[in-house]
Amino acid sequence: MDPVKANTVTNxxxxxxxRYRSEAKKDMISGYLYIAPFFIIFAIIGLYPVLFSxxxxxxxxxxxxxxxxxxxxxxxxxxxxxLFWKSVYNTIVMGIMGxxxxxxxxxxxxxxxxxxxxxxxxxxxxxxxxxxxTSMVAVALIFSVLFSxxxxxxxxxxxxxAGLDPVNWGSSEWGTKIAIxxxxxxxxxxxxxxxxLAGIQSIPNDLYEAATIDGANKFQQLRFITMPxxxxxxxxxxxxxxxxxxxxxxxxxxxxxTSAFTRDEAMTIVMYLYRDAFKLQxxxxxxxxxxxxxxxxxxxxxxxxxxxxxxGRKRRGGQ
Amino acid sequence: MNNLEKARKLSVGKLLIYVFLSLTALLSLFPFYxxxxxxxxxxxxxxxxxxxxxxxxxxxxxxxxxxxxxxFFHSMWNSFVICAVVTLVVLFISSLxxxxxxxxxxxxxxxxxxxxxxxxxxxxxxxxxxxxxLISKAGLLDTLPGVMVLFFLNPLxxxxxxxxxxxxxxxxxxxxxxxxxxxxxxxxxxxxxxIILPAFATLGxxxxxxxWGEFLWQFTVLRDPENYTIQVALAQLSNTRNVDFGMIMSGxxxxxxxxxxxxxxxxxxxxxxxxxxxxx
Numbered sequence: 001m002d003p004v005k006a007n008t009v010t011n012x013x014x015x016x017x018x019r020y021r022s023e024a025k026k027d028m029i030s031g032y033l034y035i036a037p038f039f040i041i042f043a044i045i046g047l048y049p050v051l052f053s054x055x056x057x058x059x060x061x062x063x064x065x066x067x068x069x070x071x072x073x074x075x076x077x078x079x080x081x082x083l084f085w086k087s088v089y090n091t092i093v094m095g096i097m098g099x100x101x102x103x104x105x106x107x108x109x110x111x112x113x114x115x116x117x118x119x120x121x122x123x124x125x126x127x128x129x130x131x132x133x134t135s136m137v138a139v140a141l142i143f144s145v146l147f148s149x150x151x152x153x154x155x156x157x158x159x160x161x162a163g164l165d166p167v168n169w170g171s172s173e174w175g176t177k178i179a180i181x182x183x184x185x186x187x188x189x190x191x192x193x194x195x196x197l198a199g200i201q202s203i204p205n206d207l208y209e210a211a212t213i214d215g216a217n218k219f220q221q222l223r224f225i226t227m228p229x230x231x232x233x234x235x236x237x238x239x240x241x242x243x244x245x246x247x248x249x250x251x252x253x254x255x256x257x258t259s260a261f262t263r264d265e266a267m268t269i270v271m272y273l274y275r276d277a278f279k280l281q282x283x284x285x286x287x288x289x290x291x292x293x294x295x296x297x298x299x300x301x302x303x304x305x306x307x308x309x310x311x312g313r314k315r316r317g318g319q
Numbered sequence: 320m321n322n323l324e325k326a327r328k329l330s331v332g333k334l335l336i337y338v339f340l341s342l343t344a345l346l347s348l349f350p351f352y353x354x355x356x357x358x359x360x361x362x363x364x365x366x367x368x369x370x371x372x373x374x375x376x377x378x379x380x381x382x383x384x385x386x387x388x389x390x391f392f393h394s395m396w397n398s399f400v401i402c403a404v405v406t407l408v409v410l411f412i413s414s415l416x417x418x419x420x421x422x423x424x425x426x427x428x429x430x431x432x433x434x435x436x437x438x439x440x441x442x443x444x445x446x447x448x449x450x451x452x453l454i455s456k457a458g459l460l461d462t463l464p465g466v467m468v469l470f471f472l473n474p475l476x477x478x479x480x481x482x483x484x485x486x487x488x489x490x491x492x493x494x495x496x497x498x499x500x501x502x503x504x505x506x507x508x509x510x511x512x513x514i515i516l517p518a519f520a521t522l523g524x525x526x527x528x529x530x531w532g533e534f535l536w537q538f539t540v541l542r543d544p545e546n547y548t549i550q551v552a553l554a555q556l557s558n559t560r561n562v563d564f565g566m567i568m569s570g571x572x573x574x575x576x577x578x579x580x581x582x583x584x585x586x587x588x589x590x591x592x593x594x595x596x597x598x599x
Contacts, residue, residue: 023497024424026503027424027503028423028426030419030503030504031419031420031424031428032425033419034415034416034419035415035416035420035431037412038435038472038474041412042472044453045468045469045471045472046441048449049445049447049449049450049453050445050449052446053445053446053447056449109340112336112340124340124343125590126583126590127344128347129593133578133579134575134578135534135553135574135578136550138571138575141570142350142568145564145567146350150365150366152366152367153370154370186346186347190347194593194594195593195594197594243440243442246442249534249535250534253554254557258557270535274535277448290445290447293444
């Protein structure tokens, strides 16, 4: 697969027309050659695994002995497992608590960071964005210490100052979810802020000038220019946040440490899948879970994108 | 309302905005500061009430404990090797394919490009199990190449490169080179590559940081501590029987600082890479 070689296989062509034709052919060959590396890699480690996963979802397999056809048994096992539904519930609850506030605060931060009079813009931008640069494992470890079960953990101490009882952040139903959601919020809010900021900055200034001439105040400008123009960016972040939230894995796994796969307070769908596959060697049910996850992601992403792209329309209709 | 009153009201609003943003900045920075506090304090500091909030003097001692627990430098090196190789390979594959999609006419081009965009929405977990067996069949389980291979697949890279090349490389330039007898690969090497260097910086940052922070795949493939990347090694720190928070935070601190320094030096590039990578 040497592109240079392919291109130097040229014949000296004298007629102009012929030359163009051979030029086009050469380009076509180059085109295929140049995209080939990606598609070869994609076929082997992208497409084949996905197809095999779907096949595996209908097989019973422990990774060693031969597979046996299982029909829909794997799906039945997963869908009747209370732990699976607990993981779905956990994923959705943490998804909503961790990502929905991000989008709201992301827009607020972006709006403020774009204000003309604001000084130290880059300082604020960099600090809000900094958590995103930190690896998820590092963030999870820092938060596992900030939010630990100890009465003396920093967060519990702050709570005690407010006269509240310490919370078991590492082992209680809501403690784990709240701590992990705060962590997800903290790490990702800067990312969404940056995207909204780019969106706000892409709005042409003359729209605001025209609105000012027409006598629209700042709030009206925010509502009738900024928000509608920002909509594609909101749809984009809602989509990526929905997909990301349903794939939550590293944060709870590292945050919970040794109890990650033995307790269920913060077990997510991907953790459930991982546990089936690599702790219990039940690859058939794990693959079935992966397929169910794909369906869930598609459905939730579609619903959320539909809802967000409908916001502006509804509002306009209600005027 | 007279002007003076208006100005005063406005400056109160401004002040509130500054206070709000400063509080936000404080909350963003505090976990980093506190990581440093814990990384320099004895583990007993953790049990003191009220909690310690000023740095201690155990910066080196705590790090020595980390070195007893995990092979820190080797893990950092492993991560670096993985990310460097992955970045170079992805830059090469993406720019080549991006060039083809931007400047050549060939049958099926639009369908193939749409297929690439579609692959971006496949959740990585869907292929995890077969990928694991594929890597293990190829004898790459528990090796660095085994980790790298998966990261070579990067549809976003092609998308960005196509965009950049079609915007910044004029067709006339390519036509002229062709008239001079340049082969297509020569055009890629001598004309396209120098022009797209800024896009390489953007994509390089995206690819490198994503590979650096990825956890699920590294955690699945790597078993022998000898081959651990820094993420997997760090995750082991809290899996010990007697949890020593000073030691854990010291490991996190030393693993995070290099990345933060690079980020602070090139923060504009980092931030613009996010918008280039998702908004365009």
